[in-house]
Amino acid sequence: MQNNGVTGSASVRPRVVLHYWGRRGGGSLATLLLAQHLSTGEQPCDVVFSLFRGNHDLEAFKATGLPIVFIDRPHLSDLVQKAWSLPRMLREHADRLAALKPKAVIMTMNSPFAWPFMGMLQRRGLKVAYTAHDAAPHPGDYAATWQRITQDLLIKGADRVVALSRSVAKRVAERIPSAAGKISVVPLEVIYPTKRMSLPDRNADEPIKLLFFGRLIFYKGLDRLAEVLTPLKTRPDWRLTIAGAGPLEGKVRELFAGWPQVNLEFGWISDQRSDELYAEHDLLLCPYTEASQSGVISEALSWALPSIVMPMGALPEQIGFGTAGLVAEDASADAFRRSLELVLDQPDRLKDMSRRTAELLLERQRERGWFELASGPAFSTSRLP
Numbered sequence: 001m002q003n004n005g006v007t008g009s010a011s012v013r014p015r016v017v018l019h020y021w022g023r024r025g026g027g028s029l030a031t032l033l034l035a036q037h038l039s040t041g042e043q044p045c046d047v048v049f050s051l052f053r054g055n056h057d058l059e060a061f062k063a064t065g066l067p068i069v070f071i072d073r074p075h076l077s078d079l080v081q082k083a084w085s086l087p088r089m090l091r092e093h094a095d096r097l098a099a100l101k102p103k104a105v106i107m108t109m110n111s112p113f114a115w116p117f118m119g120m121l122q123r124r125g126l127k128v129a130y131t132a133h134d135a136a137p138h139p140g141d142y143a144a145t146w147q148r149i150t151q152d153l154l155i156k157g158a159d160r161v162v163a164l165s166r167s168v169a170k171r172v173a174e175r176i177p178s179a180a181g182k183i184s185v186v187p188l189e190v191i192y193p194t195k196r197m198s199l200p201d202r203n204a205d206e207p208i209k210l211l212f213f214g215r216l217i218f219y220k221g222l223d224r225l226a227e228v229l230t231p232l233k234t235r236p237d238w239r240l241t242i243a244g245a246g247p248l249e250g251k252v253r254e255l256f257a258g259w260p261q262v263n264l265e266f267g268w269i270s271d272q273r274s275d276e277l278y279a280e281h282d283l284l285l286c287p288y289t290e291a292s293q294s295g296v297i298s299e300a301l302s303w304a305l306p307s308i309v310m311p312m313g314a315l316p317e318q319i320g321f322g323t324a325g326l327v328a329e330d331a332s333a334d335a336f337r338r339s340l341e342l343v344l345d346q347p348d349r350l351k352d353m354s355r356r357t358a359e360l361l362l363e364r365q366r367e368r369g370w371f372e373l374a375s376g377p378a379f380s381t382s383r384l385p
Contacts, residue, residue, distance in 0.1 A: 014103040015046040016374040020111060021073055024056035026295055027109035030131070030191070032057070034108060035066055037191040038374055045374045048100060050093070052111070060271075069096055073113055090117050098124040103376045106162075107154065109133060115153045122159070129373050130158035133188075134292040135171030155179050160373060164188040165293040165314030186369035189298040189318060194361060195275075198304050199282060199354040207239045207261075208347055210340075211281035211305075213269070214296045216246030221287035221310065226255040227333040228287060228340065233259065237344055240285075243269055243277055278303040282350055283343060284325075287336055291315050301361040306353035308339045324357035 016038060020031040031049070038045045049061055049068045061068060071093045073086070090113065097105065098121070105121055107114055107130045118128050132155060137144040155161050155176055161183045163169035173180035214220060222242075232238065242252060243265040256262045269277070284300045284307040291313035298318070300307050307325035309315035319325045326342065328335040343350060 013044055013046050014375040015048065015100060017048045017050050017069075017097055017100065017102045017105040019050040019105055019107045019114070019117075020055075020109055021050070021052040021071065021114060022109060022111040023052070023054060026133075027111065028055060028057040028060070029295065030133075030188075031108040032060060032064070033191040033193075034106070034370065035064060036193070038370055039064075039066065041371060043371060043375075045371070048097075048102065050097060050105070069093065069100075086113070090120055093117070094120040094124055097121065098126060102126065104129055104373055106373065107131060107158075110147060110151050110154060115150050115157065118154060118157050122157075127159045127376070128157075129160040129162055129184075130154045131162045131164065132168060132172055133164055135168050135175060152176065158182070160184060162186055162369070162373065165317055167314035167317060168292050184369055184373065186367060187318070187364055188293045188295065189301050189361060189364045190367045190370065192298045192302045192361065192365075194304075194358065194365075195302045196279075196304050197355070197358045199350060202282065202347075202350075204347075207237050208283060208344060208350070209281040210238055210240040210283050210285055211277060212240065212242045212244075212285050212287075213274075213277055214244045214294075216242075216244050216248040216252055216266075218248065219288055219290040220248075221289045222248055222252050223255060224289065224333050224336070225285065225287045228337045229259075231337065232340070232344070233261075235344065236261075237347075239263070241265060241277065241281065243273075245269075274299070278305055281305065283308065285340070286310065286315055287333075288312050288315065289331070293318050301357055301364075304354045304358040304361075306350065306357050308336065308343070310336060319357075320360045324360045325353060 018031050018035055020027050035047045039047045047066050049066060051061060051068055051070055053070045053072050071089065104127045107128065109131060121128050137147045155172060156179060161179055163172055163183055163185050165187060166185055169183050169185045173183060212225060216222065239261050241263045245267050249266045253264060256264060278299060284305055286294060286297060286307055286309040288310050293314035297307050301324060307319050309319060309325065310328050310331050312331065316327045321327060326339040328339050
């Protein structure tokens with residue numbers, strides 16, 4: 001554990017442990033943003049991280065100055081060789097967290113060994129909240145069976161379940177009715193900071209810069225995006241960047257081969273490059289064929305970047321049902337194209353869309369659900385709408 005003055009003594013501020021034992025990516029970002037949200041609000045909390053020492057984003061966690069309790073959990077690849085040491089390792093880590101006397105332990109995402117560890121924490125008298133990003137794995141997700149089984153166990157065993165949208169809360173309650181009474185809804189974008197309040201001014205003859213960003217995976221609708229844009233291929237008033245990594249890189253390269261207005265940026269995108277992409281573009285495109293809520297949309301809200309979304313999952317909910325962009329009338333390529341054409345034909349509306357995007361995020365940031373969990377009361381109150 002980093003020596004940052006954390007003890008088990010009572011504190012005026014509630015103490016909360018944020019648990020994430022994954023490697024990098026969305027889990028790390030969600031944990032970091034939640035830590036910032038909880039530690040800097042009007043009624044701040046003392047935040048402690050519980051992290052896997054092999055996390056690729058450790059420098060970002062250390063830069064917060066917040067205490068870290070590390071665990072050297074086995075990798076899944078060498079679990080067979082090291083399984084004998086796992087129970088002891090989990091017990092010792094649970095003892096260290098219990099000694100801190102936190103009001104709550106929040107598991108910010110599913111990760112290896114989270115489910116058995118939850119039970120160890122509860123046997124030591126700790127309240128545990130689990131954050132359900134999705135009701136079930138997306139089509140094409142990695143290790144879908146493992147994700148489904150372990151998340152169901154976490155949802156059933158947790159003292160509270162935090163769904164990041166009403167859509168996910170509803171689907172979780174339908175799948176696991178016994179969990180309905182302990183679900184809270186705290187929108188994902190609540191923890192995202194404001195990075196700007198408006199798009200910069202653009203020249204009237206400048207093409208509108210479109211962005212598709214994220215994992216290149218089946219449900220993101222990349223083939224549908226090509227279908228959307230094919231009739232617009234001869235228009236000179238747009239450019240598109242597709243940025244991300246995933247199993248569909250080859251397919252995407254094939255779909256957009258020979259399109260001079262499309263820039264493909266494959267591979268892992270650094271935090272710095274991610275910020276540049278949001279800052280450089282005018283409109284986010286989310287032609288997803290299936291969805292929960294999207295961290296990409298939450299990040300776009302940070303940058304006052306409006307979005308066009310399919311009417312899937314919580315995507316309309318995230319943009320205020322059209323406040324921070326446009327929702328296609330239905331899930332077809334034609335409907336999505338009509339929404340895009342509204343912007344291409346009337347580019348001046350982008351400025352107002354951007355302003356309303358920033359205002360929506362400010363409204364969401366006032367949500368107090370995470371502070372209620374950290375201070376304890378939410379563990380005895382259902383907030384499922």
